[in-house]
Amino acid sequence: MSSQNYDSACLPDLLPLYYRRLFPFSQYYRWLNYGGVQKNYFQNREFSFTLKDDIYVRYQSFSTQTELEKEMQKMNPYKIDIGAIYSHRPSQHNTVKSGTFQALEKELVFDIDMTDYDDVRSCCSAADICCKCWTLMTIAIRILDRALRDDFGFQQLLWVYSGRRGVHCWVCDEGARKLSSAARSAVAEYLSLVKGGDETLKKVVLTDPIHPFIRESLVLVERYFSRYALQEQDILGRKESLDKVLSLIPEDARKELQQYFQNEKKPETRWKLVKDQAVRKQGTSKKGQHFEKEIMLQYCYPRLDVNVSKGVNHLLKSPFSVHPKTGRISVPMDLKELETFDPFAVPTISQICEELDRAKSGEEDGKSEDAKEKENEKDAAERRRIRDYKRTSLAKYVKYFDQFLDGMARSWKGELLKKSDLQKDF
Amino acid sequence: MQFPGRRKKFLTNPQTELYGHPVQFYGEPPLENISLAEFEAFAVDRLKLLKTVENVGVSYLKGSNQYSDKLTAESKMLNFPYRPDADDKKALAGPSEYDKRRKDHISHFILRLAYCQTEDLRRWFIQQEVDLFRYRFNALFSEQKLELLHRNNLQYDTISVEEKMGLKDELINSSYTVSAITLEQQDFYKVPFQDALDLVRARKVYLQAGYVYIPHKDIVTIVLNDFRTRLSKSLALTARSLPAVHSDERLQPLLNHLSHAYVGQDYSIQKNVGKISLDQIDSLSGKSFPLCMRQLHQSLRENHHLRHGGRMQYGLFLKGIGLSLEQALQFWRSEFIRGKVNADKFDKAYAYSVRHMFGKEGKRTDYTPYSCMKVILSNPPSQGDHHGCPFRHSDPELLKQKLQFYKVSASGISQILELVKGMHFQLACQKYFELTHNIEDANFSLNHPNQYFIESQKALGGGGGGGGGGKEIKREVDAAQRSQENLATRGSAATQEAAADASKGVVEMTEDLDSYFQDA
Numbered sequence: 001m002s003s004q005n006y007d008s009a010c011l012p013d014l015l016p017l018y019y020r021r022l023f024p025f026s027q028y029y030r031w032l033n034y035g036g037v038q039k040n041y042f043q044n045r046e047f048s049f050t051l052k053d054d055i056y057v058r059y060q061s062f063s064t065q066t067e068l069e070k071e072m073q074k075m076n077p078y079k080i081d082i083g084a085i086y087s088h089r090p091s092q093h094n095t096v097k098s099g100t101f102q103a104l105e106k107e108l109v110f111d112i113d114m115t116d117y118d119d120v121r122s123c124c125s126a127a128d129i130c131c132k133c134w135t136l137m138t139i140a141i142r143i144l145d146r147a148l149r150d151d152f153g154f155q156q157l158l159w160v161y162s163g164r165r166g167v168h169c170w171v172c173d174e175g176a177r178k179l180s181s182a183a184r185s186a187v188a189e190y191l192s193l194v195k196g197g198d199e200t201l202k203k204v205v206l207t208d209p210i211h212p213f214i215r216e217s218l219v220l221v222e223r224y225f226s227r228y229a230l231q232e233q234d235i236l237g238r239k240e241s242l243d244k245v246l247s248l249i250p251e252d253a254r255k256e257l258q259q260y261f262q263n264e265k266k267p268e269t270r271w272k273l274v275k276d277q278a279v280r281k282q283g284t285s286k287k288g289q290h291f292e293k294e295i296m297l298q299y300c301y302p303r304l305d306v307n308v309s310k311g312v313n314h315l316l317k318s319p320f321s322v323h324p325k326t327g328r329i330s331v332p333m334d335l336k337e338l339e340t341f342d343p344f345a346v347p348t349i350s351q352i353c354e355e356l357d358r359a360k361s362g363e364e365d366g367k368s369e370d371a372k373e374k375e376n377e378k379d380a381a382e383r384r385r386i387r388d389y390k391r392t393s394l395a396k397y398v399k400y401f402d403q404f405l406d407g408m409a410r411s412w413k414g415e416l417l418k419k420s421d422l423q424k425d426f
Numbered sequence: 427m428q429f430p431g432r433r434k435k436f437l438t439n440p441q442t443e444l445y446g447h448p449v450q451f452y453g454e455p456p457l458e459n460i461s462l463a464e465f466e467a468f469a470v471d472r473l474k475l476l477k478t479v480e481n482v483g484v485s486y487l488k489g490s491n492q493y494s495d496k497l498t499a500e501s502k503m504l505n506f507p508y509r510p511d512a513d514d515k516k517a518l519a520g521p522s523e524y525d526k527r528r529k530d531h532i533s534h535f536i537l538r539l540a541y542c543q544t545e546d547l548r549r550w551f552i553q554q555e556v557d558l559f560r561y562r563f564n565a566l567f568s569e570q571k572l573e574l575l576h577r578n579n580l581q582y583d584t585i586s587v588e589e590k591m592g593l594k595d596e597l598i599n600s601s602y603t604v605s606a607i608t609l610e611q612q613d614f615y616k617v618p619f620q621d622a623l624d625l626v627r628a629r630k631v632y633l634q635a636g637y638v639y640i641p642h643k644d645i646v647t648i649v650l651n652d653f654r655t656r657l658s659k660s661l662a663l664t665a666r667s668l669p670a671v672h673s674d675e676r677l678q679p680l681l682n683h684l685s686h687a688y689v690g691q692d693y694s695i696q697k698n699v700g701k702i703s704l705d706q707i708d709s710l711s712g713k714s715f716p717l718c719m720r721q722l723h724q725s726l727r728e729n730h731h732l733r734h735g736g737r738m739q740y741g742l743f744l745k746g747i748g749l750s751l752e753q754a755l756q757f758w759r760s761e762f763i764r765g766k767v768n769a770d771k772f773d774k775a776y777a778y779s780v781r782h783m784f785g786k787e788g789k790r791t792d793y794t795p796y797s798c799m800k801v802i803l804s805n806p807p808s809q810g811d812h813h814g815c816p817f818r819h820s821d822p823e824l825l826k827q828k829l830q831f832y833k834v835s836a837s838g839i840s841q842i843l844e845l846v847k848g849m850h851f852q853l854a855c856q857k858y859f860e861l862t863h864n865i866e867d868a869n870f871s872l873n874h875p876n877q878y879f880i881e882s883q884k885a886l887g888g889g890g891g892g893g894g895g896g897k898e899i900k901r902e903v904d905a906a907q908r909s910q911e912n913l914a915t916r917g918s919a920a921t922q923e924a925a926a927d928a929s930k931g932v933v934e935m936t937e938d939l940d941s942y943f944q945d946a
Contacts (some may be wrong), residue, residue, distance in 0.1 A: 153636030
């Protein structure tokens with residue numbers, strides 16, 4: 001399905017419709033309120049909006065779901081970012097004595113951006129992506145999801161498509177939200193294997209012993225390496241990329257391989273020869289012997305920006321925000337369908353608005369329910385909205401988000417019970 | 427020395443109790459009275475020790491024999507505790523060991539007063555104290571280590587033998603220090619990962635479901651974390667009781683000079699605003715910029731863009747050499763426009779951050795140019811970045827090519843690469859200075875890119891860079907300091923004279939300090 005001819009010039013018309021009829025406010029509030037376990041959690045959360053003409057406003061905060069809705073429908077932001085939960089309401093930060101207004105908690109977040117892989121993908125560069133290099137995101141998600149769950153013990157992970165060229169991960173566990181900046185950067189560094197800028201040729205160096213985390217990650221990379229790297233990216237086929245790969249191999253092994261490659265042209269076989277050389281070296285020397293693993297990791301292992309994860313007050317694009325350049329909605333990703341996820345099939349705002357229009361005929365608007373009371377009005381609007389997004393391609397993503405929230409709600413329930421018990425104790 | 431608001435600890439046998447262990451966490455402040463002379467002497471000695479800790483940490487691998495030997499020698503010379511006594515369990519071996527520990531205790535708390543005042547000072551102080559603590563802890567015998575842990579309430583759970591054997595392979599593969607034999611011989615502790623961040627960060631330990639499994643031998647890292655956290659909190663508390671301390675005229679001058687002796691050369695005071703013109707920058711970058719800035723400048727010219735890390739490192743450096751805000755804006759704007767950024771976008775997105783660097787936006791901090799330590803140790807460059815220290819962050823091959831391109835001699839290049847191999851990055855840069863300026867000996871100890879620039883201008887006989895930088899700036903600050911103190915002193919002329927005398931005495935002493943720190 002094409003992007004239905006999305007044109008960013010239409011945003012001023014599409015956004016009001018999106019925010020009035022489609023944006024899943026009640027799920028959104030349900031998420032950020034975290035079951036009401038902690039007082040003022042939602043009220044002290046910072047949001048930032050990018051409005052028309054690149055006007056950027058920070059320190060937005062809201063007392064209720066209704067207030068959030070009204071403001072967003074009034075401002076029609078092009079982009080929405082979520083920040084930290086502060087010690088006071090962000091909208092009142094100027095009235096607070098300097099030094100006491102502080103960021104206290106926030107989800108632990110990760111941002112994987114395809115441009116960070118430009119030195120190892122040949123199909124695209126910069127902001128472009130295609131189905132060939134998208135595999136890098138799949139690999140990244142698999143590796144990081146496993147590590148965050150198995151190694152760190154986190155359970156409430158939300159993966160979100162950024163709308164253009166990457167994915168974000170929101171770790172929503174209570175323990176994660178309370179992590180200090182030092183802890184966040186330690187987690188991010190534990191997860192980092194690819195190091196170095198333009199000036200560094202060899203970005204992954206492994207020494208004995210190989211940590212279990214690296215082993216587990218390699219297992220996951222191996223699942224995709226043959227199809228992704230050897231076939232689709234053809235890293236051992238084209239001369240340019242072959243040279244790059246060879247430069248990562250120690251000289252003695254490299255010379256031998258260059259000889260073999262004069263006769264052997266098939267990528268699969270070439271890779272087998274590389275692995276054989278590595279095994280041989282592992283038997284004899286103590287240095288530079290893991291080059292076959294290093295190559296796999298340099299070409300496939302996730303590259304994350306530590307700075308995004310480090311700061312408690314760092315602002316990150318919100319799920320269900322629109323990407324102004326592509327029009328795509330930042331949708332949550334169901335990992336059960338990860339292998340078939342297609343970033344080009346993610347609905348755009350123009351697409352879902354059009355779907356909504358088409359479904360207009362034959363709807364019972366519930367006009368009979370237009371009561372005067374505010375309560376009823378809100379319910380009616382919400383019911384309408386629920387019917388609305390269900391008519392569009394957005395439905396399945398909201399449904400998945402609901403399931404995610406149900407999972408979290410179980411832990412909130414436990415917390416609330418604990419708290420009320422404590423209050424009854426003397 | 428009474429600090430307002432602190433609990434007084436009632437000890438049954440103060441002497442042996444308080445200094446019963448060679449290493450301490452500095453949990454309780456000293457409660458005795460001491461003379462002003464001892465106060466000054468102790469503080470200066472500890473500062474010398476910490477400065478040595480810093481230097482030795484850059485020149486040698488931490489924990490290596492040369493590292494420990496140098497520190498031991500310095501501690502011995504300055505009368506600080508330097509080796510655990512073999513019979514520590516018995517009563518203290520006499521006044522001399524007791525005196526060393528007492529000096530250690532008191533001097534630490536004095537320096538807290540001087541170094542709690544700003545973020546930079548705190549960070550430096552904590553880093554050196556942690557390194558010192560690590561060196562001392564590692565010198566302890568095992569029983570002493572255990573004792574230290576228990577004295578300080580670090581009780582972690584050990585895992586059962588079955589669980590340990592079940593995780594055998596993972597545990598062996600997670601850490602250099604664990605082999606099949608050592609695995610059987612020692613206990614493993616299960617510690618929440620938040621308490622062992624250094625081990626997690628470096629992936630030196632097995633992590634599962636949020637817990638790290640630490641062999642008894644490695645418990646030092648945990649202890650260090652704990653030490654660092656406690657010290658950090660204490661410094662924040664100390665900062666709050668500063669006003670009471672500063673009102674004591676005897677202490678204030680000394681404390682200020684103690685902290686300035688380190689910070690005096692931060693190049694935040696712009697001495698030569700406007701003396702450099704924008705068209706000089708290209709030629710200056712070849713002649714007087716350190717390699718990191720030359721690289722950044724070249725990337726900027728080639729790509730008409732720099733990422734955030736590069737903009738910060740280079741932008742602050744330019745501020746330090748004397749670019750005004752207007753010049754900086756013009757400089758960045760004209761270069762970025764040649765690239766993908768149009769004038770409008772520059773004004774919207776990038777101008778703000780340039781003004782931010784000059785302290786004109788946000789919380790108006792006037793950011794200081796990065797020192798070598800900061801460039802080497804923090805924010806390593808990744809794909810698409812050009813900042814950092816080339817001696818630290820560039821592949822040796824690429825570094826070699828770059829130096830060849832900049833016409834450094836072959837023998838010079840190999841000398842530099844040797845130094846890089848030994849992780850002496852600042853010395854490598856110093857060598858680069860010597861080779862490009864054609865002099866035998868740089869005659870200064872490089873620790874700041876702006877210092878490189880000033881020394882280069884001096885060597886080339888230039889006037890544009892502001893000769894005599896560091897010392898002069900410090901004297902300016904001193905003079906300003908003294909006049910401020912005199913204004914603040916209320917009361918009779920007699921008091922003013924007394925204050926002036928005290929300042930003079932302190933100035934004499936701190937001039938010694940200065941010369942100490944400026945020796946290579």
